Amino acid sequence: GESVGLHLPTLSVQEGDNSIINCAYSNSASDYFIWYKQESGKGPQFIIDIRSNMDKRQGQRVTVLLNKTVKHLSLQIAATQPGDSAVYFCAENTGGFKTIFGAGTRLFVKA
């Protein structure tokens, strides 16, 4: 069935290191993927998106990689900062109204 999942529910990194958050999806018809960041006490906030016709997209300190062969999505955060501590969700969309969210990965940044 349709699902979006994460390999690691918790990730702890040292400040200044790079972070990689992984996500697996099962619906090969999904053509749009989004990463959201949710800080404590706030709603999720858009970070970056990627369409299925791309395999890489870069933003400011973030990069999303899409591997359609193995249905895998990753979010890379360069030079992780304490302000990056949050829960990160991947989400997939097949082009309609409905977006399917993963369970989330909590990122801890150690000073």
Add this chain to the structure above:
Amino acid sequence: DVKVTQSSRYLVKRTGEKVFLECVQDMDHENMFWYRQDPGLGLRLIYFSYDVKMKEKGDIPEGYSVSREKKERFSLILESASTNQTSMYLCASSPGTRGSYEQYFGPGTRLTVT
């Protein structure tokens, strides 16, 4: 900036009470959504609306209803609150433009049903 506001940050209700959660967005978005968020389960879609007076069931609509009388406002109603509806409720909106699927979320309402 897109702003999605929710009427309450915290709410405590008793079992059997009727509960109203209000959401307002100020960006003239066509689509609005209600999710509940529980630890380890991510965001689950309760209902969404793609136009005024239009609504569609999401994955977990049981025990909930919605109302969208105005474009900017989307209400979630718990007809008779139960303890298993204790959760974080998130409202979101998105443009109606095809290909624009980014959702803008409110801060959430943490509902406790005792």
